Amino acid sequence: MEEPNRDDPEKQTRIAARRQEFENEAFPLMRMLFRTALRLTRNQHDAEDLVQNAVLRAYNFYDKYQPGTSFKAWIFKIMTNIFINDYHKHAKEPPMVPIENQEGFEPNPEKAFFDSVLDGNIRKAIEELPDSYRLTFLLASEGFSYKEIASITGANLGTVMSRLYRARRILQAKLWDTYQEEVHA
Amino acid sequence: MHCREEIETLYRYLDHELDEGEQTRFELHMRACVDCLRRFYYELHFQTVVVQTLHENEVPPTLVERIRLALHES
Numbered sequence: 001m002e003e004p005n006r007d008d009p010e011k012q013t014r015i016a017a018r019r020q021e022f023e024n025e026a027f028p029l030m031r032m033l034f035r036t037a038l039r040l041t042r043n044q045h046d047a048e049d050l051v052q053n054a055v056l057r058a059y060n061f062y063d064k065y066q067p068g069t070s071f072k073a074w075i076f077k078i079m080t081n082i083f084i085n086d087y088h089k090h091a092k093e094p095p096m097v098p099i100e101n102q103e104g105f106e107p108n109p110e111k112a113f114f115d116s117v118l119d120g121n122i123r124k125a126i127e128e129l130p131d132s133y134r135l136t137f138l139l140a141s142e143g144f145s146y147k148e149i150a151s152i153t154g155a156n157l158g159t160v161m162s163r164l165y166r167a168r169r170i171l172q173a174k175l176w177d178t179y180q181e182e183v184h185a
Numbered sequence: 186m187h188c189r190e191e192i193e194t195l196y197r198y199l200d201h202e203l204d205e206g207e208q209t210r211f212e213l214h215m216r217a218c219v220d221c222l223r224r225f226y227y228e229l230h231f232q233t234v235v236v237q238t239l240h241e242n243e244v245p246p247t248l249v250e251r252i253r254l255a256l257h258e259s
Contacts, residue, residue: 019256027249034244048248055252059259122238141236146202165196172231 022062025071026055032072033079036138040083042127050087054079073144077152080135125174129167136160137167191221199228 033054037047058065058075065074126134132153139149149160191214197203198211215222 023253023256030249030252031242031244034248035239035242038242039239044245048245051244051248052252052255056255056259059256119238119241122235126235126239138239140200141232141239146200161193161196164200165193168196168228168231171235 018062019059022059026058026075029072029075030055032142033075036076036142037079037083039123039126039138040131040135041087046087050079050083053082053086057082070148073148073152076139076142076144080152083135121175121178122171125171125178128174129170133163133167133170136163137171140164191218192224195221195225195228199225199232 030051033051034047037050037054038044041047041050054075058078061078065071126137129137132155135153136149136155139152144152146157146160146164149155149164150157153160155163191211194203194207194211198208203211215225
């Protein structure tokens with residue numbers, strides 16, 4: 001096996017070029033990774049850790065990335081796996097909202113109430129979603145297709161669609177309740 | 186809401202997951218169905234507000250710099 005030689009200028013140039021290639025792919029996605037991590041971990045410190053771990057792991061496994069496939073989906077999958085294995089286990093789950101109660105909610109399209117709902121309430125409602133729903137919903141909000149979300153989360157297409165549907169129902173029901181409380185406060 | 190069976194189609198329409206034929210059929214359906222059209226605007230509005238809120242966060246420049254340094258050290 002070839003010993004790494006720090007003094008080999010050709011090798012150093014190759015490494016630098018490869019790193020530059022990686023940075024060109026990864027750095028434009030940093031904001032997207034960070035805002036997803038922030039809603040997944042629910043706090044700035046863990047979000048920064050999660051993104052840093054994901055990007056460094058992606059760099060270490062960059063030779064496993066298949067050119068021509070979506071780099072964005074690949075790096076999000078790495079971040080998702082770290083979140084599920086390392087953070088999710090230790091995270092304190094907010095109380096689970098019984099889904100049956102929210103399923104009966106009927107949207108009222110006559111009232112454009114979302115305009116009155118504060119951003120903070122939207123973020124809070126998203127953070128209170130169960131992990132698998134929150135992850136699916138955040139990935140959809142970043143423009144991933146159902147197929148990509150299935151590949152990133154390891155769920156099948158039907159599960160992705162059902163999680164997304166339920167996440168939307170729960171959020172809308174919660175935001176509607178908040179709106180009602182504020183109107184009648 | 187009369188079109189409960191259409192809600193899944195509506196979401197797939199919003200998520201750009203319908204094929205061309207399904208998309209055309211659904212657009213024709215919405216022309217005839219006020220409930221579905223209203224629901225479409227409601228869901229579109231919801232998605233827009235949520236995405237705008239989620240996309241407000243900037244990545245801390247210190248984090249980007251830390252990652253850049255770590256890459257150069259590895």
